[in-house]
Structures are given as C-alpha cells and as structure tokens.
Amino acid sequence: MSDSTHLVLSLSCPDKPGIVHAVTGALARRGGNITESKQFGDSDTGLFFMRVQVETTVPRLELEKDLEALAGDYAMEWSLDEVGRPMRTLIMVSKEGHCLTDLLFRARSQGLPIDVAGVVGNHEDLRAVAEFYGAPFHCIPVTRETKEAAEAELMALVESLGVELVVLARYMQILSPALCERLHGGVINIHHSFLPSFKGARPYAQAHERGVKLIGATAHYVTADLDEGPIIEQDVTRVAHEDSVAALRAKGQDVERRVLAQAVRWHTEHRVLMNGHRTVVFA
The missing domain is CATH 3.30.70.260 (ACT domain)
Incomplete structure (x- = not known):
C-alpha cells in the first residue's frame, strides 16, 4: 500500500x-x-x-x-x-554488566526496538560501558537514608526523558511500593532464577545448596511484591554436580541476558498483555 x-x-x-x-x-x-x-x-x-x-x-x-x-x-x-517504533527506554544497573552490554549491542546491531534514553547506575562501575554505546550515564547512589531522594531523582529522569519502559538489568535494589505503583506495567526485571524457586538474594548459592540440575532466569514485570510480578519469559540450562557457585553464575548469566532481551523485545512489540497476575504473550 x-x-x-x-x-x-x-x-x-x-x-x-x-x-x-x-x-x-x-x-x-x-x-x-x-x-x-x-x-x-x-x-x-x-x-x-x-x-x-x-x-x-x-x-x-x-x-x-x-x-x-x-x-x-x-x-x-x-x-x-x-510497528517497530523504538520505545524510549531507561536501563538501570548496579555492577554486573552482562545484561546491559547485551541490550545495548542488540539495540545497535540486532534491531531490538528500544531507544535508550539513558543508563542509571547506583555505582559508577558501568559508566564506561554505557558511554561506549553512546548512552548517557546517570549515577544515582542509593542508601537506606537516601532511598526516597534517589527515587525522586529517578522519577524526574523518567519524566524529563519521556521514558516509556524501565529495564532493571541486574539492578540490585528493591523499588519502593510507591514507585512500583507509579510505573505499573512499565518496569521489567531479570531475576537470576527460575521463579518461583529461589526468590530474593543469592539464588545461585541457594541452587547450589539444593543440588539442582537445571538453573534458569525469569523476566517479569515489577510489582511491590518482591519477585512476584507477572512473568514474561523464562529459560533454563543444565548444570552438573561438580559445578561450583561461580560456575553456576557463569552459566546463568548467559541465560539471564537472553531471557531479558526476549522479554524486552516482546514488550516493545506490544506482544505482552497483562492478565491479572499472569501475562498473555503473543510470540
């Protein structure tokens, strides 16, 4: 036509x-x-x-x-x-860069439909990665005492940059219930476990202690309930009895980046619809 x-x-x-x-x-x-x-x-x-x-x-x-x-x-x-309009996206990180690097690479070279408005880190560790890909980096440190002010600064960035999607790419902070409510349906997190197993911190250590034979990752929408938001995508990889916690983490990071990138793509292509505590994904 x-x-x-x-x-x-x-x-x-x-x-x-x-x-x-x-x-x-x-x-x-x-x-x-x-x-x-x-x-x-x-x-x-x-x-x-x-x-x-x-x-x-x-x-x-x-x-x-x-x-x-x-x-x-x-x-x-x-x-x-x-169709295909890049969605204004803010990526949030802490110190681990595998998911950030993957998203930025896919956006530049593999057609991931995101327009990266910026990268927010609560540490300076990944500034060089963001700037290598031409993404503005904003450091917003978070402590118990500064959490409210830090979230206010984050929300001001979201509004001033016209952000439509926030991606927690191994951002090791819990968002407040108030912020989760304001950004409802617009925040995707990657959890380094096949939820609902091994919620919260140290899931690879938990998996090692249980002697599991499969480890996985889960991309989900963020809600006020920790690691309970509607699931968008999951995947697993096999592990063996001789794998250490470090080996599990190394294998798991590859799954994490793939699962997060797929979830972001489906969201930005409007393939994910909320269905209560679940999602419908027209893959």
Whole structure:
C-alpha cells in the first residue's frame, strides 16, 4: 500500500461473541490490510486478548476514534502504535554488566526496538560501558537514608526523558511500593532464577545448596511484591554436580541476558498483555 502506515493494535476486554468481527470490521471499513492477527480467550478469567497488525492509509487519529467507540461497547482496554517504533527506554544497573552490554549491542546491531534514553547506575562501575554505546550515564547512589531522594531523582529522569519502559538489568535494589505503583506495567526485571524457586538474594548459592540440575532466569514485570510480578519469559540450562557457585553464575548469566532481551523485545512489540497476575504473550 502506497503511503501507508503499519500499526499494531493490542487489546483486552471481557470475552463475549463478536469482538473479532467488530475489531476487524472496523479496520476493514477504513481500508486496513491486516498483516498479522492473534487472539486468546481465557476461560479462567473470562477475558479476551487480541493483537493485530494492520497497514492503512487512514490517519491514525481516525482509527483511534473508531477504537474509542468500540472500547465503550466492549469495556475494552487498548493501545495503538507504529510497528517497530523504538520505545524510549531507561536501563538501570548496579555492577554486573552482562545484561546491559547485551541490550545495548542488540539495540545497535540486532534491531531490538528500544531507544535508550539513558543508563542509571547506583555505582559508577558501568559508566564506561554505557558511554561506549553512546548512552548517557546517570549515577544515582542509593542508601537506606537516601532511598526516597534517589527515587525522586529517578522519577524526574523518567519524566524529563519521556521514558516509556524501565529495564532493571541486574539492578540490585528493591523499588519502593510507591514507585512500583507509579510505573505499573512499565518496569521489567531479570531475576537470576527460575521463579518461583529461589526468590530474593543469592539464588545461585541457594541452587547450589539444593543440588539442582537445571538453573534458569525469569523476566517479569515489577510489582511491590518482591519477585512476584507477572512473568514474561523464562529459560533454563543444565548444570552438573561438580559445578561450583561461580560456575553456576557463569552459566546463568548467559541465560539471564537472553531471557531479558526476549522479554524486552516482546514488550516493545506490544506482544505482552497483562492478565491479572499472569501475562498473555503473543510470540
């Protein structure tokens, strides 16, 4: 289609007959050409989820008016965005750089659709990594006494930089419940364990003590409940009885970076929809 725009629509609403017909019909009446469509009805929650990519020459504002009308009829939550638009992203780190380096490399060379607005570290250790990739680095130290002020500084950065997504790339600090609420659905964390096993600190040491044969990593949305947010992606790798804690950590870091990058990609492509304490992922 000449002079067309490629858009992605994601939505959720109470499940009932006619939703797919209503949505696709609205797009068709505007001359939209659907290039991808996936849907899922969850019998447990009674909710319906849908993701549609459509090419259209109709102005986006006109489509949004149509969708707003549908939202009223179906109690629908929806979003509309351009396919492939890089999402303004802030990456937060502490001292370990494997996830940060991987995200920055993928953004530069492998088409990960993020526009890195900056990197925030609570230590200076990874400044050189961020600056190598041309990402502004902001050091915001955090102590028990300065946590409130540090989070206020972080929130000011989020607002001033137009940040849409915050990624905790092995950021070894717990966000306050108030901050989690303000950024709800917009913060992804990588936990170095296959949740719900080995929550909290030192999961590789916990795994070593239990003699597990598989270790993994979990990318999830951040909530006020530690390591309890809706899971986006997980993966595992095999380990052996002779592996030390250090060996487990080395193997696990490779899984961590892959899982985090996949979760970030799916989120920025609008493939992840919240379903209570779970997610629907249209991979």
